[in-house]
Amino acid sequence: MGPNLIALAIPLFFVGIGVELAVAKKRGLRVYRLGDAVGDMGCGVVQQLASNLLGGWVTLAAYEWVFARKLVELPAGWITWVAALFGVELAYYWWHRLSHEVNLLWAAHVVHHHSEDYNLAVALRQSVTTWATSLPFWLPLAWLGVPTTPFAVMLGLTTLYQFWIHTELVKPLGVFERVFNTPALHRVHHAINPRYLDKNHGATFIIFDRLFGTYAPEQEPCVYGTTAPLRSFSPIWAQLERYVDLVRLAARAPSVVDAVKVFFASPAWRPEWMGSADKRDPAVKYDVEAPRPLRRYVFAQFVVMLLATFLFLTFGLGLPLPWKLAIAGWIGTSAGVLPALLEARPWARPLEVSRWIVVPIGVGLFVAAHS
Numbered sequence: 001m002g003p004n005l006i007a008l009a010i011p012l013f014f015v016g017i018g019v020e021l022a023v024a025k026k027r028g029l030r031v032y033r034l035g036d037a038v039g040d041m042g043c044g045v046v047q048q049l050a051s052n053l054l055g056g057w058v059t060l061a062a063y064e065w066v067f068a069r070k071l072v073e074l075p076a077g078w079i080t081w082v083a084a085l086f087g088v089e090l091a092y093y094w095w096h097r098l099s100h101e102v103n104l105l106w107a108a109h110v111v112h113h114h115s116e117d118y119n120l121a122v123a124l125r126q127s128v129t130t131w132a133t134s135l136p137f138w139l140p141l142a143w144l145g146v147p148t149t150p151f152a153v154m155l156g157l158t159t160l161y162q163f164w165i166h167t168e169l170v171k172p173l174g175v176f177e178r179v180f181n182t183p184a185l186h187r188v189h190h191a192i193n194p195r196y197l198d199k200n201h202g203a204t205f206i207i208f209d210r211l212f213g214t215y216a217p218e219q220e221p222c223v224y225g226t227t228a229p230l231r232s233f234s235p236i237w238a239q240l241e242r243y244v245d246l247v248r249l250a251a252r253a254p255s256v257v258d259a260v261k262v263f264f265a266s267p268a269w270r271p272e273w274m275g276s277a278d279k280r281d282p283a284v285k286y287d288v289e290a291p292r293p294l295r296r297y298v299f300a301q302f303v304v305m306l307l308a309t310f311l312f313l314t315f316g317l318g319l320p321l322p323w324k325l326a327i328a329g330w331i332g333t334s335a336g337v338l339p340a341l342l343e344a345r346p347w348a349r350p351l352e353v354s355r356w357i358v359v360p361i362g363v364g365l366f367v368a369a370h371s
Contacts, residue, residue: 007048007313009160014306016163017120023169031168034295035233035288035342037121038302042235042335043111044124045309049328052317055131062135063142063151072145084150087141088158093208095137096201104263107242108133114238116225116285118190123166128239158203162186172218181206184218191222192282229280233288233339236332249274290342298338305334326362330355 024031074080099109111127141151165186172184181202189200199216202209209215230238246262253259254273261269270277290298312327319327333355340348 006156006159007052007310009163010306010310010313013120013124013163020120020167020169027169029169031117031119032121033117033285033287034299035290035339036115036117036285037119038298038339038342039233039235039238040115040121040125041302041306042233042339043238044126045305045335046235046239046332047126047128047130048309048313049332050128051131052313053324053328055128059131059135059138060148060152063138064148066139066142067145067148069143070145071143074145074147080145080147081150081154083144084141084146084154087144087146088138088151088154089203089205090208091137091141092134092158092203093201093212095134096203097198097212097214099133100198100201101266103246103265103267103269105133106267107246110226110242111238113190113226114230116229118166118168118187118222118224120163120166122190123163161204166190177206177217179205179207187222188216188218190224192225192227192280193220193223195220196222223282225280225285227280228278229286231286233286233343234336235339236336288343290344294341298341301334302338305331305338308334330358330362 021032074083095105096109099105108127108129112122112125115122115125138151138155142148162181165181165183167183168187170183173182176182177185181200181204185200185202185206188196191197196216199214200206200209201214206215230241232238232241250259250262252273253262258271258273308327309331312331316327317324333351337348337351337355341352
């Protein structure tokens with residue numbers, strides 16, 4: 001699918017986060033909390049690992065297989081790129097909209113909405129299983145003759161565009177919002193205010209929301225997160241929680257029809273047999289108190305993990321599979337254990353000790369294997 005634009009842009013992401021922090025400090029605002037940010041970026045790390053080791057390759061193979069059997073032969077040149085641009089945007093809109101309207105799709109997408117803050121780190125909060133839920137929406141583009149390279153480039157660019165719209169620091173942008181998605185419009189999408197639910201599903205553009213009736217401007221302060229709170233900073237539990245909940249509900253269903261409906265109904269569907277849903281107090285954000293030395297340790301180790309992730313995604317994907325799995329396992333373990341340290345999970349400290357014991361062993365084995 002060509003170069004991994006997301007991996008290459010990682011340094012720019014952190015420059016953006018640094019600028020956001022500086023601007024917020026100058027305005028006297030606090031837009032980041034350590035635990036929430038660690039959880040957000042941890043989700044991005046595990047998603048990128050999964051995508052580079054499996055999901056991206058499956059998507060590429062499936063897309064090329066369908067493209068080889070395409071219905072239409074698009075002319076070479078700018079028409080193909082325009083078709084890719086608007087094709088990706090339309091497919092994204094319907095994937096995104098249905099990911100808010102179908103439980104099984106929401107189980108993947110909800111990961112992106114768990115954060116109760118709204119900042120550039122939230123843009124990096126992604127689901128490991130999104131590639132599987134979005135693939136059926138991309139394949140019609142291949143069947144209609146959009147080649148793999150224009151598709152991949154436009155998908156990468158529209159993903160990168162969405163980074164900057166995850167911030168509270170940019171006000172509504174007037175006439176620009178008639179066509180393009182903006183921070184104000186995407187704040188609406190992330191809000192749980194009743195008037196904002198399931199609005200503004202566009203990626204780069206807002207035109208399909210206007211066309212299909214899901215547009216809403218920002219009119220009142222946004223409350224972020226999900227109506228049923230996660231109450232955890234764990235990027236691992238965030239990936240699993242909704243799937244586990246669906247399986248539990250299906251097991252309790254009074255009939256086979258209801259069990260199947262659990263997976264394909266709207267997240268708003270709540271018959272009496274399910275009982276009352278867990279509700280979040282909009283005025284309260286999930287947070288934990290951790291000693292300052294521990295917070296500094298977690299922050300420092302998180303920086304190390306992010307650097308290791310960037311180096312691995314940029315230079316390490318050509319390693320033999322066992323080494324790739326070992327490095328990805330260490331990074332994934334890091335992403336899971338660091339927020340657990342902040343939350344004082346009983347298993348976190350032993351796992352953290354084990355995480356560092358394997359480092360010199362792994363380095364020794366690597367050097368021996370390549371000497």
